[in-house]
Amino acid sequence: MHVLVSGGAGYIGSHTVVQLVAAGHAVTVVDSFANAKPSVIARLNILTGEPIDVRSFDLTDRDKTEHLFAHEHFDAVIHFAGFKAVGESVEKPLEYYENNLESTFSLVRAMRRHGVRRLVFSSSATVYGADAEVPMKEDAPTSATNPYGWTKVMVEQVLRDVGAADPTWRIALLRYFNPVGAHSSGLVGEDPSDIPNNLMPFLAQVAVGRREKLSIYGGDYPTPDGTGVRDYIHVEDLAAGHIAALEKLASADEPVSTWNLGTGRGTSVLEMLHAFERAVGHDLPHEIVDRRPGDIAQSYADPTKAETELGWKATRTIDDMCVDTWRWQSTNPDGYP
Ligand code: UFG
Numbered sequence: 001m002h003v004l005v006s007g008g009a010g011y012i013g014s015h016t017v018v019q020l021v022a023a024g025h026a027v028t029v030v031d032s033f034a035n036a037k038p039s040v041i042a043r044l045n046i047l048t049g050e051p052i053d054v055r056s057f058d059l060t061d062r063d064k065t066e067h068l069f070a071h072e073h074f075d076a077v078i079h080f081a082g083f084k085a086v087g088e089s090v091e092k093p094l095e096y097y098e099n100n101l102e103s104t105f106s107l108v109r110a111m112r113r114h115g116v117r118r119l120v121f122s123s124s125a126t127v128y129g130a131d132a133e134v135p136m137k138e139d140a141p142t143s144a145t146n147p148y149g150w151t152k153v154m155v156e157q158v159l160r161d162v163g164a165a166d167p168t169w170r171i172a173l174l175r176y177f178n179p180v181g182a183h184s185s186g187l188v189g190e191d192p193s194d195i196p197n198n199l200m201p202f203l204a205q206v207a208v209g210r211r212e213k214l215s216i217y218g219g220d221y222p223t224p225d226g227t228g229v230r231d232y233i234h235v236e237d238l239a240a241g242h243i244a245a246l247e248k249l250a251s252a253d254e255p256v257s258t259w260n261l262g263t264g265r266g267t268s269v270l271e272m273l274h275a276f277e278r279a280v281g282h283d284l285p286h287e288i289v290d291r292r293p294g295d296i297a298q299s300y301a302d303p304t305k306a307e308t309e310l311g312w313k314a315t316r317t318i319d320d321m322c323v324d325t326w327r328w329q330s331t332n333p334d335g336y337p
Pocket of ligand 1 (some may be wrong): 084086100124125126127149176177178197198199200202215216217218227228229230269280292
């Protein structure tokens with residue numbers, strides 16, 4: 001298949017590009033590079049052994065999006081592109097709604113006009129909202145607690161309506177839990193452009209000496225050790241989930257399918273800290289501080305639906321995630337050049 005990967009220079013996108021090429025697919029990346037460095041592409045060329053076809057523009061530009069589809073035939077699209085920082089979305093709600101919705105409208109319009117009806121969308125476990133029961137199942141109600149989360153809820157709804165209006169579409173809504181880790185080569189990984197909001201990149205920057213210490217947000221949650229529990233999934237397992245979903249869409253009965261991509265296992269902040277300390281080989285400075293507003297006590301997937309329907313299962317352990325993150329961070333202390 002010829003697959004268009006939007007946001008293919010980003011963290012999850014780049015790992016998925018490597019696996020798509022390995023699986024024999026032709027790949028075109030479209031990325032605005034608003035939140036990714038161009039040097040990612042040189043790494044992808046090394047890992048795939050071929051020059052990746054890259055188009056550098058923002059999908060919100062409808063003319064450029066239309067022009068791309070008018071000149072290239074795609075069999076499917078994986079849509080990763082989007083703004084993703086929860087805190088920033090609270091500061092800049094209009095920018096988040098505009099960017100994440102308009103890029104999707106532009107893309108789906110061009111797909112429809114050119115008869116491309118196979119789409120994999122990057123959704124998030126954040127659509128289960130603040131009050132969801134664990135383990136989270138796909139049929140739970142959706143809501144959000146911040147503008148970023150609402151863009152995921154809204155795009156899911158838009159795509160469900162598109163599929164209802166024209167049942168020849170085959171759309172996968174993939175709800176990611178907490179992606180961490182890096183490619184085992186250490187050549188690609190997560191490279192936040194600012195101070196990391198998320199636990200794993202923050203820990204990695206503490207370990208490499210870029211941050212003084214980890215602040216653990218809350219030690220009094222109703223969890224086994226009092227710290228927040230999440231379902232961390234290795235980015236390589238997550239990328240494999242995209243390939244499985246893409247292939248499944250060819251034989252899917254329904255226009256729209258929703259799959260959780262998680263491990264089904266919860267890990268606390270303290271457990272993650274200790275696993276990272278094992279990977280690095282020494283203790284890391286940390287302190288327990290107040291809870292972070294908006295955080296929930298625990299979040300983990302029921303991954304049964306993806307396992308049954310996609311024949312896909314996350315296999316990598318928390319230690320694998322930490323070892324691979326540390327390889328990436330220690331060999332690229334300042335991220336991509
Ligand atoms: N945490 C800390 N210190 C930090 C960062 C995080 O203690 O410096 C804790 C959090 O309180 C939480 C856990 O580590 O208990 C994980 O936090 P992350 O920020 O890494 O991840 P979240 O679960 O908060 O958010 C992630 C994604 C969001 C997505 C959300 C729900 O980053 O995009 O999952 O799916 F919306």
